[in-house]
Amino acid sequence: MSGLRADLRVDRGEVVVEARIDAPPGVTALLGPNGSGKTTLLLALAGLLRAERAIVEVDGRTWAGDGVDLTPERRSVGLVLADPVLFGHLSLLDNVAFGPRSRGVPRRAARDRAREELERVGLGDLLRRRPAQVSSGQAQRAALARALATDPDLLLLDEPLSALDPQTRSRTRADLATRLRDYPGVTLLTTHDPLDALTLADRLLFLEAGRITQTGTPAEVVARPRTAYVASLVGLNLLTGTLVHEDGWSVALGGDSQRPAGHLVLAEAPQGAAAGEQVWASVNPAAVALFSERPQTSARNLWLLRVESVTVTGQRARVHLTGDVDLVAEVTLGAVAALDVQRGRELWAAVKATEIHAYPA
Amino acid sequence: MPALIGVAFVVVPLLALLARTDWPQLGTHLSSPVVGQSLRLSALTTGVTMVLVWLLGTPLAWLLARSDHPLTAWARAVITVPLVLPPVVGGVALLMAWGRRGVVGGPLEAWFGITVPFTTVAVVMAELFVALPFYVVSVEGAMRGLDRRVDQVAATLGAGPVRTFVHVVVPLVLPGIAAGSALAWARALGEFGATITFAGSFPGRTQTAPLGVYAALEQDPDAALALSVVMLAVSVVVLGALRSRWLR
Numbered sequence: 001m002s003g004l005r006a007d008l009r010v011d012r013g014e015v016v017v018e019a020r021i022d023a024p025p026g027v028t029a030l031l032g033p034n035g036s037g038k039t040t041l042l043l044a045l046a047g048l049l050r051a052e053r054a055i056v057e058v059d060g061r062t063w064a065g066d067g068v069d070l071t072p073e074r075r076s077v078g079l080v081l082a083d084p085v086l087f088g089h090l091s092l093l094d095n096v097a098f099g100p101r102s103r104g105v106p107r108r109a110a111r112d113r114a115r116e117e118l119e120r121v122g123l124g125d126l127l128r129r130r131p132a133q134v135s136s137g138q139a140q141r142a143a144l145a146r147a148l149a150t151d152p153d154l155l156l157l158d159e160p161l162s163a164l165d166p167q168t169r170s171r172t173r174a175d176l177a178t179r180l181r182d183y184p185g186v187t188l189l190t191t192h193d194p195l196d197a198l199t200l201a202d203r204l205l206f207l208e209a210g211r212i213t214q215t216g217t218p219a220e221v222v223a224r225p226r227t228a229y230v231a232s233l234v235g236l237n238l239l240t241g242t243l244v245h246e247d248g249w250s251v252a253l254g255g256d257s258q259r260p261a262g263h264l265v266l267a268e269a270p271q272g273a274a275a276g277e278q279v280w281a282s283v284n285p286a287a288v289a290l291f292s293e294r295p296q297t298s299a300r301n302l303w304l305l306r307v308e309s310v311t312v313t314g315q316r317a318r319v320h321l322t323g324d325v326d327l328v329a330e331v332t333l334g335a336v337a338a339l340d341v342q343r344g345r346e347l348w349a350a351v352k353a354t355e356i357h358a359y360p361a
Numbered sequence: 362m363p364a365l366i367g368v369a370f371v372v373v374p375l376l377a378l379l380a381r382t383d384w385p386q387l388g389t390h391l392s393s394p395v396v397g398q399s400l401r402l403s404a405l406t407t408g409v410t411m412v413l414v415w416l417l418g419t420p421l422a423w424l425l426a427r428s429d430h431p432l433t434a435w436a437r438a439v440i441t442v443p444l445v446l447p448p449v450v451g452g453v454a455l456l457m458a459w460g461r462r463g464v465v466g467g468p469l470e471a472w473f474g475i476t477v478p479f480t481t482v483a484v485v486m487a488e489l490f491v492a493l494p495f496y497v498v499s500v501e502g503a504m505r506g507l508d509r510r511v512d513q514v515a516a517t518l519g520a521g522p523v524r525t526f527v528h529v530v531v532p533l534v535l536p537g538i539a540a541g542s543a544l545a546w547a548r549a550l551g552e553f554g555a556t557i558t559f560a561g562s563f564p565g566r567t568q569t570a571p572l573g574v575y576a577a578l579e580q581d582p583d584a585a586l587a588l589s590v591v592m593l594a595v596s597v598v599v600l601g602a603l604r605s606r607w608l609r
Contacts, residue, residue, distance in 0.1 A: 048513050072516035079517040085510045089532040098528075099518035150519060 002059050004154055004186045009053040010037075010044045017041050017210040027180055027187040029201035031194070033229060037210040038190035042156045045188070046079055047072040058153045058186065073102070075154070078147030082159040084139035086131035092118060092142045093127040099150035117145040121179055137168035141175055148183065155180075157189040161196055173199060194233045206230050224359050225282060237283040237327050239264060240361065245275040251358060253325060262324040265300040270358035278361040285318060287355035288329035291348040292339050299350035303327075307345045310336065317341070321349055378593065382586045390587035398565050399573030400591065406481065406569060407549045410488040414545050418496040419538065423526055425497070426504035427512070437501075444494045451490050452558025459486070459559075483560035484567050488549035496545035503537020504530065540603060547599050550592070 003024040010017045017037035032038050043049040045056055047063065047070060055065030063070045086095050096114035101107065118124055121141040123134075131139055140160065147155060160176065161169050177200050180187055191197055197204055197218070204221050206214040206229070214226045225231035231238030241253040241264065251264040264281055273279050289299065305323035312318075317336045319329045327349055331339075339347060383390060390396065425437050443451055459466040459477040469475045477483050507530065515525040531538070553571045560567040562576055570592055577585040 043513070046513075046517055048516065071521075072513070073519050073521050075517070077517050079514055081510055081514070083510070085508060085514050087511070087515075087529055087533070089535075098515070098520070102515075102519035102521075102524055146518065152517075156517075 004045075004188070005055075005057045006045060007053065007055040007065075008041065008044050008051055010040050010049055010051045012037070012040050012049075015040065015210045017044070017207075019207065019210070019212045021188075021205065021212070023186050023188060023203070023205075025184060025186050026202040027189055027200050028203045028205055029197035030188055030190045030205050030207055031192060031197055031230075031233065032190075032207035033192065036207045038207055039158050040210075041207065042079075042158050042188060042190060045154065046077045046156060047075050061153075076150070076152045078150060078152035078155040080140075080143050080147050080155075080157045080160050082163040084131065084136075084143035086139055086142060086146070088131055091128050091130060092123060092134065095131065095142060096146045096149045099146060103150055113149055114145070117149045118142065120182075121145045121175060135168070136164055137172045140164065140172055144176065144179060148179070153185050155183060155185055155187040157187065159190055159192075161193070162191070176200060194235075223357075224280070226280060226361070231282060235285065237285060237288070239281045239283070239325060240278065241281070243270065243273050243275050243277050243279045243358070245269075249358075251279055251281050262303065264325075264356060264358075265353045266356055266358055267353040270360070273358070273360040279358050280361050281356050281358040283327070283351055283356055285328045285330035287351055288327055289350045290319065290329050290331055290335065290339055290341075291350065294348055295350060297350050298352070300353045301351040301356070303349050304346055305349050307341055307343055307347060309343060310341055312336075319347075321347065327351075375593070378586065378589055382590050383583045386583065387587055387590070390581075390584045391591070393581065393584045395564060395568075395573055395577050395581065396584050396588050396591075399568050399570045399588065402481070402484070402565065402568065403550060403570040406484045406488055407546055409485050410492055410549045411542060411546055413485070413489050414493055414496045414542070414549075415538075418493055418541075418545075419500060419531065420526070422497045422500035422504055422541075423530060425501045426507075427509075440497055441494050443491050444498070448491055448552065448554030449558055452487060452555035455483070455487060455490060455555060455559040459483070478559055479561045479563065479567060481560075481566055484556055484569060487555040487559050488552045491552050491555055492545040492549040495548050496541040499541035499544055500534065500537050503534040503541075506537075507533055543599050543603050547596060550595065 004021060006021045008017060008019055015035060015037045017040050019041060030038050030041065040049060044051045044054060054069070056063040057065070058076070062068050063075050087098065090098065093111060093114050096117050097110040100110035100113050105113065115124070115127060118127060121144055123138060123142055123145065126134055126138060134142070161173055164172055173196065180200065189196070189200060202217065204216060204218055205212060206227065208227060208229055214221060214230050221230060222234045225234055225236055225238050228238055239251070239253055241251040244250045244252050249266040249269050251266065253262045253264055270279055303324050305321035305325070305327065308320045308322045310317055310319050312333065315333060316330055317333055319331060319341055321327045321329060329349060341347070421440070425433055456463065456478060458464050461467065461470055461476060461478065466477055469477065477486070511529060511533070512525050515529050520528070551571055552569070556567065556569060557572060562568045562572045568576060570588055574585045574588045577588065
C-alpha cells in the first residue's frame, strides 16, 4: 500500500492532537489556526516528538506501532521548516550533501547528487555560498533541496513560505509547486494561507484544536465547508440549523438557546437531508445585498443587522454583520460610501433563496 | 573617584611587577633551571589537561544542554561546585579520593600498586578538577543557544546523535568552545592550591610555574619575577584572544 497511514495521539499540554490521517502520494495540505497542533503532528510523524499513541505506516513500512518506534534518522523523512535552518558552517552544496553522506553515500556521489538537487531549484550557481550569503528565498529553496536529496518517502513542509516577504513568497511558492510535481512520495504541507493550500495541494486536511474537522479535495471543501473556520478560510458564510419542511424548505437557525432562531428560506430541498436533520448552509458573501432601509425585494431572506467591522481588499469591501445571524457581505467601495457603512450602523441584509447552498451536516 | 581607585588598585601591582623585573638579565633568569623546568611542566600538564577537558567536557556540555532528565539539573549544579570551591579544598577532596588511604586511591594502591598523589598525574588531575567546570559552563551556554531545530533537521537527514554532534553541533559552537578553552586553560595554568595540596611541589615532577614562582621567591627573586612576567604575558595574550572578534 503506498501513501501515509497514521493514527496519532500527542499531548502537548496546550493542545492534545488526536488524528487519523490517510494521505496518498501527492500533496496534502494541513490547514488550521495557530495552535491547532499542525507542527506537533508533523514532528510526531518524523519521530521528533514523543507520542502517547503512534501508528505510522509509509508505503507499507511500519515506522511506529506494533512495538516498533523508529528514531528520526531511521525514518525516510524530509523536513522543511518555516526558517531554512541550514547548517551555517557548510556551503549550500555541503548542506544538501549532508543527508546522502549521513546515509552512507560516498563523498563524490553525495556531492553530485547535491549539485543536481540544487540545480533543480535554480541554485546551480550558488553551490559554494554559505547560508549567510544567500537571500531568504534562496535559503528556503536550498532547504527543500536538502530535504529531497535523501529521496524521502514522506516530505514534511511546516509553513514553508510563512517566513518569507510577500514578493519572495509568491516566487518561492511557484518554485515549490514545480519541484513538488516531480516528487513521487507523500507530501504533507502545513499552512494557514488558503492560497498555499489551493495552489500546491491535491487534498486538504483541516485540523482544529487537535482534531481533524474536514478532509477533501479543494473543490469539495469549497463547495461544502463544515466548520466556521473552513468556511472563513474559503471566504464563505456558514450557517447551521435544523431542516424544516412547511410549505417549502427552510432552515431553523441557531441550535443554541442564546440566540433567537431565525429562518433561512431555501429554494429547493437539499440533497441527502430529511426534515428534522442538522444541515449546513453556505452563502457567498457576494450574494448578500445591503440596504439602508427596508427594501422592496423578492429576496425571501431579510434581516436587520448591525455592522461590526469593515475590511477592504482591492475594489471590494467585506462588511461583517451581526444580529439574528452573523453574515459577511461583500460589496463595492461605492456601496460602502452610499450606505454610509460604519461600525454600529444598522443595515438590511437580503439573500435570495437560490443563493443558499444547504447540505447535510 | 572610586572608579579611579579601583583601576589603580589593579594596575599598580602589575606595573610594579614590570618595574622590578630585571629586564637586561631576563634571558639569564629565564634560563635558570627552576624556570625552565616549571614552565615545561606547566606546558605539558596544561596540554594534557586541555585534551581531557575537550574529550570529557564537550560531550558533557552537550548532554547538559539538551537533556530534559530531572537529574540534569543536579549534574549541572555538581559540576559547577569547583567554580566556587576554594582550590585548597579541592586539593583536600582529591586527596581523600585518590590518596593512599583514599576512597579510590586505597584499593588502587592495594590491588595494582598505583600511587596517584604527588605525581605528575596528580597535577593533571588537580588542573582538570578546577578547569573542567569553566569549560563545561561556557560551552553548555553556547550549545543551549543553538536552535533545537538544527539537531531535529539533522536527524531527519539520517544523522544519528554522534554524527550530528561531531559534524553539526561542534562546528557551530566552535567560538564557544574556543572561549571556554581559553578560560579553562588560563585556570589550569594558574592552578596553585589544589596542586600543592594534592601533588606537592617537587621540581621537575609536580612543581608547575605558579608553584615555581612561590618556591623561587625566597631563593631567587629575580627568577620568580621573570617567571611571573612570562605568566602575565601569557594571560594578556589569552585575554586578547578572548576579546578578539572571532571569540566574541
